[in-house]
Amino acid sequence: MCGIVGYVGKRDALPIVVEALRRMEYRGYDSAGVAIVDDSGHLMVDKRAGRLENLDAALAAHPAGSFAGTTGMGHTRWATHGRPTDRNAHPHVSADGKAAVVHNGIIENFAPLRAEVEAAGIEFSSDTDTETAVHLLALEYDGGEHAGDFIGSAYAVLRRLEGAFTLVFTHADHPGTIVAARRSTPLVVGVGDGEMFVGSDVAAFIEHTRDAVELGQDQVVVITADDYTITDFDGVSQQGKPFHIDWDLAAAEKGGHDFFMLKEIAEQPQALADTLLGHFENGRVVLDEQRLSDGDLREIDKVFVVACGTAYHAGMLAKYAIEHWTRVPVEVELASEFRYRDPVLDRSTLVVAISQSGETADTLEAVRHAKEQKALVLAICNTNGAQIPREADAVLYTHAGPEIGVASTKCFLAQIAATYLVGLALAQARGTKYPDEVAREYADLERMPDAVAEVLKTGPAVRDLAQSLADVNTVLFVGRHVGYPVALEGALKLKELAYIHAEGFAAGELKHGPIALLEDDLTVIVIMPSPSGRAVLHSKMVSNIREIQARGARTIVIAESGDDAVRPLADHLIEIPQCSTLLQPLVSTVPLQIFAAALAQSRGYDVDKPRNLAKSVTVE
Known part of the structure; x- marks a missing residue:
């Protein structure tokens, strides 16, 4: 879910980091922030709840040149510990203002660790589990076994953490160095010419390099402008998995x-x-x-x-x-x-x-x-x-x-x-x-790619239909056999994108309860089985449509071209290419995707970034 990027190089880090966060917006987020270390050892941090535009505005308000530095990291957060507020946004900073961390995942043993930090007299400035890690780093760096050793201090902290996490550390006393680690959540290294990157995925750095290294479970990477080293949590040398990215920004x-x-x-x-x-x-x-x-x-x-x-x-x-x-x-x-x-x-x-x-x-x-x-x-x-x-x-x-x-x-x-x-x-x-x-x-x-291309031609008509129904509050979906999971998926898409009540049912279950929902002008989308497949399924589905219409509901029917038996029963008919029963979901799903997206658009919603949702759910 959270988007992470780290950069060490010779260029100004801030625009590289912010643009990387923009490319990772699809992962879902509710706040964003950056940390930059300048060459004289000053750490600068800003973070804001809401869209990246809020962070952009905050950064623009700083004096010119105040976020100049060639080491930086950024984060888009999906709230797990603590509400999505400015104070809970990442990066989090140590009490002395020198160390910063960004984090994806959950630190499961944060409670006893937080109690230990508080016992040392440090006051927390957020409600997150993440902040615990940066304070532990500062305590280790300032007076622990690895005093003055940024990398050693990071290893010491990582060995104490339990859970699933990606962590990226930077320190004002060590410009030009970033320490990052992963356990069960993603992290990749981007290898550039005189610059190195870490990111939640390759979108973070694909504009700058297509050479990447995949980190394994419980691995740590230390990046500088000219090199990277990979170890386990005990500092024992490890190998990553180099790969070349075979798609470019045009794909995004x-x-x-x-x-x-x-x-x-x-x-x-x-x-x-x-x-x-x-x-x-x-x-x-x-x-x-x-x-x-x-x-x-x-x-x-x-x-x-x-x-x-x-x-x-x-x-x-x-x-x-x-x-x-x-x-x-x-x-x-x-x-x-x-x-x-x-x-x-x-x-x-x-x-x-x-x-x-x-x-x-x-x-x-x-x-x-x-x-x-x-x-x-x-x-x-x-x-x-x-x-x-x-x-x-x-x-x-x-x-x-x-x-x-x-x-x-x-x-x-x-x-x-x-x-x-x-x-x-x-x-x-x-x-x-x-x-x-x-x-x-x-x-x-x-043969199915051609069939899907054919059904895509129904797009304009499906969009027009969806726009005409922009004010509906409830849509039911019904199907039989493989049409039942398609009905569930159609309902899910409508919930995700248009934020309206939508339910999918096995059509045979209508009479066992859901039929009570039918009333005048209620919209019901019907996924018809092929008449050339199991004839009994088709005839039963025709009976279901008659039940629906008898109670005044509006029917939108997805049926194979040439299915003349269903045509008189459909208030709106969407035709799909003929194919075998098991393959029909590959074509019958497509109009439902178009319908949900168009309905959401007509209601003024962001189709790509539905509220409260994330692309990849990396916490339980």
């Missing part, structure tokens, strides 16, 4: 759209194609970095899918496909609930963990619980080198590219495709589908 531009999310909706055909690319070789489905053999997969007798939010809906769709293709039972679990109910796992269980960022705290902890129970774990992730794929037994990377909009769109479709690849790989290994059947299913998947 809106491409002529009003919002990043609209651009990302339009990118879905490419995201799907890129995710599928290279996964069928020599007549077989292959997965990325598959460290699970066919023998391992043949031993699987149960599958759990764990995920949160939109990724959870992708997991629900995975259940239909995997069970259909493999006859192996699949359970779909909210990652936040998984480990607390003591699920039954063993060596014959495959846990599929879905996370766009690969850093989702709830999903990461579910992965760790599964590993403790000796289950096999396969991660589906959009971020190379993230923590969840690092800890999994195997990983299948989606290749949707950077997704800036907080509400997931192209990553959702890529996740669906990836779970289907997992299902086909399982069916292939277990022999529940013949090779020609696997090849046929994969070929059907390969």
Whole structure:
């Protein structure tokens, strides 16, 4: 969630740091701040609650040249400890005004550490757990075992902290040096020419360098203008993982759209194609970095899918496909609930963990619980080198590219495709589908980018419809079979973006309670199953629409082109291309994304940055 950047070089640090924070706004934040150390050893800090514009205004009010320095760091905060106020914003500064820290995550043992600091006579100026770390650093530096040693003092503090965190320290007595560390939350190093960076992700420094180093779990990096060193928390030399960034700033531009999310909706055909690319070789489905053999997969007798939010809906769709293709039972679990109910796992269980960022705290902890129970774990992730794929037994990377909009769109479709690849790989290994059947299913998947491109053509009509409904207060979504998770996802998008009451239901459940909500002019969006698929589902859904209309509700129906039976029953009809039942969610979801974004726009909301939400949830 929080965005972190650190810079050491020969250029003025402030504009580099502020622009990096701007590029990381998509992570979600409620305050922002910067710390700059000048070459004469003065530490300058300013921070403000609210948008970056508030910080810009505060910095502009300082005397010219007062934030001049070539060492700096910045932070966009998502509140966990303490309300989003100026005093709780990062960076936090030691009582002597010399040391500063920014932090992502939670320091779980902050309470006894804070009591220790207060016993030393230091008064806290915030309500955060983060401030504890900078005071401990100052105490160690001023009179501890590592007195006068900034780097040694930082190591001493890091060894005392418990929890999941990224921390970046700077000190006025040591301009030109930054110490940063990670445990379970992301941090990468940017390697420039005469300058070095650290950041929560590569967006922090991609304007300046494409050479990066991924930090592992419990690693510390010390950067200067000309070099970096990586160690563990005890100072023992370690190696990071160098990589080259193969996308540039153009990938983070809106491409002529009003919002990043609209651009990302339009990118879905490419995201799907890129995710599928290279996964069928020599007549077989292959997965990325598959460290699970066919023998391992043949031993699987149960599958759990764990995920949160939109990724959870992708997991629900995975259940239909995997069970259909493999006859192996699949359970779909909210990652936040998984480990607390003591699920039954063993060596014959495959846990599929879905996370766009690969850093989702709830999903990461579910992965760790599964590993403790000796289950096999396969991660589906959009971020190379993230923590969840690092800890999994195997990983299948989606290749949707950077997704800036907080509400997931192209990553959702890529996740669906990836779970289907997992299902086909399982069916292939277990022999529940013949090779020609696997090849046929994969070929059907390969045709879906064109189908998504076709449904995108409905965009203008869907936007017009959404704008005409800008004043609605409630929208219900109903679907059957794979249409049910699509209904849930449609409702979630509307909640996230337009802040209105929206609920998704399995259509067969209408008569078991939700039908009481139906009334005149209530909007109900119906996801119709294919008439050429399971005919019984289609006929039952037609009956559901009649029930809805009989009670005066307004129906918006998403149906395959050529579905003439439903046309007379739809107040508004949105047609999608024909495809197989299991693949229909890849096209039926798209109009719902467009609808939610357009409704939010018509109500004057920021589609890319929904209130109270963050792109990557890195705390439980």
